[in-house]
């Protein structure tokens with residue numbers, strides 16, 4: 119439940135004064151929803167349709183849906199001894215008030231009992247749609263118990279509250295009655311927008327409230343695109359500008375209009391058309407499936423790439439491949455690079471090259487780290503400690519001592535941690551102990567197979583820590 123700002127409070131008040139259920143709605147319910155709330159009753163005399171009140175013969179079983187041969191309604195088959203059956207459906211009414219579209223959500227409940235069906239409905243939610251926000255209101259008849267929702271029919275007073283966006287999952291998705299819209303829109307900037315004709319085909323595929331919001335944002339484009347027959351573009355009317363030439367608005371010249379209309383192209387398809395400028399719908403549709411179209415088209419002639427095997431399954435690989443090629447400073451105008459014969463093979467080759475180069479960077483950085491840290495080297499007559507000099511020393515230490523220090527190469531190279539070796543003065547090449555240091559503090563010291571250093575080794579390490587590491591902090 120949320121705080122309702124004054125503007126919405128006033129709107130709720132005027133909605134309650136204005137909104138009603140007129141005869142148009144009732145007639146529409148009778149034609150579109152009530153017929154579905156009927157049964158086919160099976161008895162020894164045959165099958166009786168409670169909708170058209172006719173009897174016929176069938177072999178359908180109880181519990182199945184059967185299309186009544188007389189009224190063509192698809193209805194549930196039950197035994198004629200049935201006493202009681204409830205049907206529930208949602209429906210919505212679209213209204214317009216003071217610059218807002220309002221989608222009113224209803225539940226309609228029909229009860230079959232004593233051989234007759236009675237209907238009732240209850241409004242339980244409203245989606246208030248403005249140019250920049252959609253408010254979800256629910257009334258006190260809408261009950262939600264831990265995700266189980268129900269509508270009650272006996273509240274005396276209706277109160278509205280604002281719900282969080284998460285409740286949008288409970289919103290009515292029922293069919294829409296548009297019949298009040300023309301009356302509501304009279305005198306508004308939306309009067310000439312073919313809202314029902316333009317949006318009703320999208321009820322099941324799109325969130326209709328978002329489409330309504332786009333109409334509020336750009337009614338001029340919505341009207342124009344709808345009238346041109348470009349309904350797939352009209353539902354994205356908010357993305358178009360209203361001024362300027364055709365080319366300015368669509369990114370292609372007016373010569374393309376008949377083609378666009380013929381195929382009622384989508385926004386994605388228009389984006390492809392803008393780039394390839396080729397009126398071939400089959401190619402456009404294939405390219406519009408690519409998620410990386412815009413990115414890829416910066417480098418590639420997309421039709422050529424398509425012919426070369428680019429598709430929605432390898433587009434990520436292709437895009438990675440181009441990224442590698444760029445990182446390797448290859449000639450991004452060279453056709454042999456842009457359209458490789460075998461994308462998988464070329465991708466793997468370049469990936470390997472990039473990895474090698476990145477390894478090369480680490481190798482160089484480790485050499486620099488040695489130079490930077492060698493001031494911390496320390497020795498007495500028995501032991502010596504010095505920073506890890508090279509990548510190959512790290513690898514060797516890992517192999518000989520059976521420890522995982524080689525995995526620290528990048529962190530060491532990037533100065534996220536410091537690595538040192540301790541050796542015997544007399545045998546400076548043989549691995550003995552590896553030490554990790556961060557902020558001049560020893561994090562760990564490991565001998566063979568991750569063993570702790572011996573007592574004598576530890577004494578030397580502690581001396582080094584006190585004299586050199588801590589000392590370097592004091593006297594830096």
Ligand SMILES: [Zn+2]
Nearest residue numbers: 167170186189
């Ligand atoms: Zn019938």
